[in-house]
Amino acid sequence: MTTSSSLSDWRVRHQASLDEARYNARVFFKDKLAVVGLVIIVVTIAVAVLAPHIAPYPAQGRGDSNLKERFQAPSTHHLMGTDNQGRDILSRVIYGARIPLIISFTVTAVIVIIGVPLGGIAGYYGGRVDEVVMRITDVFLAFPSLILAITFVAFLGPSIRNVMIAIVVSWWPWYTRLVRGVAVSLRERPYVEAARTMGVRNLTIIWRHILPNAFGPVIVQMTLDIGTVILAAAALSFIGLGAQAPTAEWGLMISEGKDYILQQWWIGTFAGLAIFILVLAFNFVGDGLRDVLDPRSKR
Amino acid sequence: MTIWAYVVRRIALAVLVLFGVATITFLMVRIVPSDPAAVYVGSNARPEQIAQARRDLGLDKPLYVQYGIYMKNLVKGDWGDSLRTKRPVLNDIMHFLPTSLELIITALVVATIVGVIFGVTTAHRKGTWIDLVMRVFSTGGVSIPAFWLALMLQIAFFRVLHLLPVAGQSDIFVAQAHPITAITGMPVVDALITGNWPAFTDSARHLVLPMLCLAAYPMGVIMRMTRSSMLEAMGNDYIRMARALGVPPRTLLYKDALKNAFGPVLTVIGLTFAYSLTGTFFVELIFAWPGLGYYATTSILSMDYPAIMGVTIMVAAAYVLVNLAVDLAQAFLDPRIALS
Amino acid sequence: MSAATAELLAIHDLRLQFRSMRGLVKALDGVELTVHDGEILGLVGESGCGKTITGLAVLGLLQRPQAEITSGAILYRGDDLLAKTDAQMQKLRGRDISMVFQDPLASLNPVFAVGNQIEDVVRLHKGVSRKEARETTYKALASVGLPPDKDTFKRYPHQFSGGMRQRVCMAMALACGSPLLIADEPTTALDVTIQAQILNLLLKLRAELDVAQILITHNVGVAAQTCDRIAVMYAGSVVEEGPVSEVLKRPHHPYTIALYQCLPHGRTAAELQTIPGTVPDLIDPPTGCRFHPRCSHVMEICPTAKPQPVKAAERHWVSCFWAAEGAGLSAGPFRPPTPPDAPGTDDGAPA
Numbered sequence: 003m004t005t006s007s008s009l010s011d012w013r014v015r016h017q018a019s020l021d022e023a024r025y026n027a028r029v030f031f032k033d034k035l036a037v038v039g040l041v042i043i044v045v046t047i048a049v050a051v052l053a054p055h056i057a058p059y060p061a062q063g064r065g066d067s068n069l070k071e072r073f074q075a076p077s078t079h080h081l082m083g084t085d086n087q088g089r090d091i092l093s094r095v096i097y098g099a100r101i102p103l104i105i106s107f108t109v110t111a112v113i114v115i116i117g118v119p120l121g122g123i124a125g126y127y128g129g130r131v132d133e134v135v136m137r138i139t140d141v142f143l144a145f146p147s148l149i150l151a152i153t154f155v156a157f158l159g160p161s162i163r164n165v166m167i168a169i170v171v172s173w174w175p176w177y178t179r180l181v182r183g184v185a186v187s188l189r190e191r192p193y194v195e196a197a198r199t200m201g202v203r204n205l206t207i208i209w210r211h212i213l214p215n216a217f218g219p220v221i222v223q224m225t226l227d228i229g230t231v232i233l234a235a236a237a238l239s240f241i242g243l244g245a246q247a248p249t250a251e252w253g254l255m256i257s258e259g260k261d262y263i264l265q266q267w268w269i270g271t272f273a274g275l276a277i278f279i280l281v282l283a284f285n286f287v288g289d290g291l292r293d294v295l296d297p298r299s300k301r
Numbered sequence: 302m303t304i305w306a307y308v309v310r311r312i313a314l315a316v317l318v319l320f321g322v323a324t325i326t327f328l329m330v331r332i333v334p335s336d337p338a339a340v341y342v343g344s345n346a347r348p349e350q351i352a353q354a355r356r357d358l359g360l361d362k363p364l365y366v367q368y369g370i371y372m373k374n375l376v377k378g379d380w381g382d383s384l385r386t387k388r389p390v391l392n393d394i395m396h397f398l399p400t401s402l403e404l405i406i407t408a409l410v411v412a413t414i415v416g417v418i419f420g421v422t423t424a425h426r427k428g429t430w431i432d433l434v435m436r437v438f439s440t441g442g443v444s445i446p447a448f449w450l451a452l453m454l455q456i457a458f459f460r461v462l463h464l465l466p467v468a469g470q471s472d473i474f475v476a477q478a479h480p481i482t483a484i485t486g487m488p489v490v491d492a493l494i495t496g497n498w499p500a501f502t503d504s505a506r507h508l509v510l511p512m513l514c515l516a517a518y519p520m521g522v523i524m525r526m527t528r529s530s531m532l533e534a535m536g537n538d539y540i541r542m543a544r545a546l547g548v549p550p551r552t553l554l555y556k557d558a559l560k561n562a563f564g565p566v567l568t569v570i571g572l573t574f575a576y577s578l579t580g581t582f583f584v585e586l587i588f589a590w591p592g593l594g595y596y597a598t599t600s601i602l603s604m605d606y607p608a609i610m611g612v613t614i615m616v617a618a619a620y621v622l623v624n625l626a627v628d629l630a631q632a633f634l635d636p637r638i639a640l641s
Numbered sequence: 642m643s644a645a646t647a648e649l650l651a652i653h654d655l656r657l658q659f660r661s662m663r664g665l666v667k668a669l670d671g672v673e674l675t676v677h678d679g680e681i682l683g684l685v686g687e688s689g690c691g692k693t694i695t696g697l698a699v700l701g702l703l704q705r706p707q708a709e710i711t712s713g714a715i716l717y718r719g720d721d722l723l724a725k726t727d728a729q730m731q732k733l734r735g736r737d738i739s740m741v742f743q744d745p746l747a748s749l750n751p752v753f754a755v756g757n758q759i760e761d762v763v764r765l766h767k768g769v770s771r772k773e774a775r776e777t778t779y780k781a782l783a784s785v786g787l788p789p790d791k792d793t794f795k796r797y798p799h800q801f802s803g804g805m806r807q808r809v810c811m812a813m814a815l816a817c818g819s820p821l822l823i824a825d826e827p828t829t830a831l832d833v834t835i836q837a838q839i840l841n842l843l844l845k846l847r848a849e850l851d852v853a854q855i856l857i858t859h860n861v862g863v864a865a866q867t868c869d870r871i872a873v874m875y876a877g878s879v880v881e882e883g884p885v886s887e888v889l890k891r892p893h894h895p896y897t898i899a900l901y902q903c904l905p906h907g908r909t910a911a912e913l914q915t916i917p918g919t920v921p922d923l924i925d926p927p928t929g930c931r932f933h934p935r936c937s938h939v940m941e942i943c944p945t946a947k948p949q950p951v952k953a954a955e956r957h958w959v960s961c962f963w964a965a966e967g968a969g970l971s972a973g974p975f976r977p978p979t980p981p982d983a984p985g986t987d988d989g990a991p992a
Binding site: 537538539541542543544545546547548549552557560561634635636637 | 732736749752753766
């Protein structure tokens, strides 16, 4: 009784936001490619979580070699064939979904936690704070992101943790820039001025009025960047700076397959296909979200 | 403010950024846990050898003194010696850079032409099936891992179709029969200048696959940006006005709208140049292309830190310069920019 | 007054509908309009009544397939423009009929010097050498009262003031010698003092270049100052048409009367009137006379049939059952229905 009445009460109070959400959802789901992308992402997450249960050879997925069956072409036993260690590629592709997802979600979350408040503060306060923060981002953005990441991992030493650190270090300024732009445009708005004259603390204003307005663009950027981070992490593993054998990681698998590509094409092909499809999915979803959340950039 | 004041201010900013780039690169080596001196002498060195190396490299001095020496040498052009090749890093870089530039520039030119034309077309045909197909195509371009695309192209064009060479920069027999005189260091260009046709065809054929790999991502990005930027430009009143005065559709698209839409497109071309500078690392690795990327990846794997630092600074510097060029081009393209 | 020589443009029974998210918008409902050589016709009405759409329809600039002309004819020197191909229309635009719009800054391409923009149009239509095109461009600049020199030629739109930008637009529109200019609210975005200058320019262009004009405006005062004849539009059709002095002194249609009463005429704000009700939704327009829900003289017949134009005086037409009945009832000389306040009447009319 109480729950249902408080629920309907909540509904009444939030009618406008509910309507907007429903409208946004309709716009999003009208975009066929975005829906396809969403399905792919959900399936990939499910596959990654359930890997031990659905991989045909879980032990090989985790790295155990099986030298009796090296270089088997795709067949009913091994749908995607086996690699140079005789491991079932399908199982490794399934296990391989875990690392990109973990890396990309963690990394983008950390980047947002660092970059967004910094951008809000720089844009809101302006003046010297803004100047200092922006010049620092200028210098970081002067490096192509990937080379900063590569150089960083090269010095830190190859590992997945270091790949994550390196990507965070080279990527955060993009978000600071993005949010700063929003904050600058909002700084002089009447409701912000009003809050200021009423003595609301600056940090509260940033939290309550500035950052929520950056929500849309940040979410859109995050979705698109998850794809880019997956690519970057795979690239680092590909040149030997990320995941190390015998871990199942798509970039590493392509690297392992590259020497055999002209004869045993299947070793590198399927892992790459998996990266391609997953990144494509995130980009489709990002485009769809952009249409909904970021009205400035209508496609 | 006149356009020249803007140019001067923009150049000053670029110099400042380069200074920051050098500083970050310096700090990166000093902050990370690995000891450059230990790397320098190798893994089997005794402690006193490491100490000696530390003194030789000036690593025992206070950080700010090291920084001063480092910056001074950098400006003088002394970027240290590569631990692996034992040659000065700057010489190595200058030796490998042209071949990479040849690859990057051709890739970007192709990406820009294809991306802009397709982008304009999709904007013009918004909402049709062409638009949908092109959207999948351009998103595919930005989603495909270049190093995987490289392998797929090798399978397709070498193994299946037997059309193009699988790797390398030239065929060894052609190279012996018709050696290229190095002028710019870019084989295709040099062969063209010297009229060395067999070598020209050969190196152009070798260029195709790595170039395609490198062009995929920029093409996707440029196409997407052209499309959205064109859609915005086409909605402007001056397009309606031009139409009202009888300007034909093709001129409207490619002149009136495109010049307005090209600003953001130029910006992303600058950004994709950055991508290509690092993208070429992977592409060169797979195609055994003797360029900067090949040098960089081998240096990274052997922890050749002077070389890594040199490549990092060089890549960042190239990127800063390209962005500078893009900004200046935009100021000349749209006279309002210099005013803001 | 240089009235009525040959018919330059004649629009007959133009009907047009738009496809929109909410449904079909019946935007034009049988528009009748004529413009003669060297004449300035004012097309007056509230926003959304179809003035601009009529202008765009003449030039064939409406978005297809969203906009569809369902019937009617647009005759330019006797040729039906609706029967022409896209290519023919494109050649005609800018050479025979030109159009300028409300916001001159937005109408000019920001990334080309204005001289080049004019020159391009000249080259497009006349196929002359660059040198000749440049001379024509300078002539066009001079004709709109801009200094015909290199400095003007080389400047970009953002380097001009609002009034000068509108002059540039006119120069561009008339550089190829169009005998007809459609000016869509050309002064609305400008300061009041500049407005007068631009209106004078319209008169000067007519006097010097003999350019006939359709001046689209929501401002009856602007039309009164400039035009020979005036056509009042409401919800997609012309409800009254005639010489400016006639229509404004002796308005017959209740809408024209109401519109006229909205003019300040030296009244205080409290005395100002507004037309009751709102512009109708053209997805589901009122039946019969589209004005009837807002009309203070509505009769039984009004919701059932669309009134046809009747002659109220020489060259003065009105489409209204009430006005026709009034005119029919009075056997003697025409008796205007409820004449408006006297004082301001003469202010607006041209000499």
